[in-house]
Amino acid sequence: MNPTVSASGLSLHYGRTRALDEVELRLTPGVTGLLGPNGAGKTTLLRVLATAVPADRGSFTVLGHDPRTARGRQEVRRHLGYLPQTPGFHPGFTAFEFVDYVAILKELTDRRARHREVRRVLEEVGLGEVRGRRIRKLSGGMRQRVALAAALVGDPGFLVLDEPTVGLDPEQRMRFRELIARAGEGRTVLLSTHQTEDVAMLCRRVLVMAGGTVRFDGTPAELTARAAGRVWSSTERDPGAKAGWRTGTGTFRNVGDPPAGADLAEATLEDGYLLVLDGMGAGVAA
């Protein structure tokens, strides 16, 4: 399958800080999760791929277009939807007016067709009923959905979502998962998140970043498999564990190299993620 996004040697420095370091990437249709600790370079990678900032070195294409020329970048943006980490709005606009404004900036100039498209995306994110309400009167979750609608307007082939579920309550997160899963049908979605459950439930593929590089690239099952046989329960905290915490049942759940005879537990994606970050599971799977 031809990749929607193909990146090679992407690097970006902020002063002396290396935010991205020789990132290699190929994204195909479906939802790809991007995990990593704060400062790993996730947002920087997303901003580069969304053409919001240029890379210092390296190259990438989106649907065959190279954003290192003005024309190429414009073409990339015609096929791109971007939901930034901290989306901002004009609070005096209604949800409809704001998405309509973004649609104009996405060059949807035919008024009737544009309004139809704006209504469609607002319905898609569940805001059809409140489309006439001013953004300042919407809840945080609703505003996040307005931002998603703005990203979806124009039916882009590549969708970049930077922590869209942060700050949402569990019900809103579930709703957002549903929206992202639907958005991933037939288009390429890159989803940055701190929620390993989001990745486990939504993503066909997962990337783990740390220190500006991709430490893991594989399926969620492969990431979980990194922790197989490396998670165990004990009645006391195991000092040899890389990470360990008391669970609700009073026993300790440990992740690392288990001692002989340890009571092994079922690994989760989060355990695999922790081990990849710790270097134990480092390496690219796919």
Place this chain on the structure above:
Amino acid sequence: MRVTWASLLPVLRTLPWPTLTAAGGVGLLLAAVPRLADGTAAAGPALDLLRCVALTGGLGLAFLLDDPARHTTAAVPVRRLARQALRAALVAPPVALWWAAAVLLVPAEIRPPVGDVTLEAAAVGLLALAGAAAGVRLTDRPRPGPGVAAGLLAAAVLAPLLLPERWALFVPADDDRWAAAHDRWALLLAAAVAAWGLYGRERLGRRR
């Protein structure tokens, strides 16, 4: 062109009208001082007042490119410079009317040469826009206006004190250096336009 036409109304609504109105109101009050001062004002203070009026206008324009939705609209195909130019074009007519009103508020007998002082005001306004464009390009802030306005104010205070004699800009109307100073104002205006053009563009990645 169709995008420009379609975006006229929404962009008009996104402009920082309260800030622009406040700056404009203060400017007009300043311009009205000679009329309120019982006709005792002289030409020198009238020129200084008009320069202060121009500065208040510049301070207001420093906020023109503030955009709370900046990050949400960071990756749209319409170019940043075109979007900034549209914002400037939309405020240009009211700003021109405002400046004309400010100049007319100064009694004709003490009014400084209108063309030259308008050149000064245009340079200040474009410097503010260039600064705002630099604020957008060099920072991630959706609202770089306050920093730009502070910089413009500092420059306006420090320039008369620090500029060497041969580069003097703020000279009295009856000074021999008036014409030469306005050649420099014209240069400053051209530099501001160039700086805006430079900072208004988005950087492209390096091709290696």
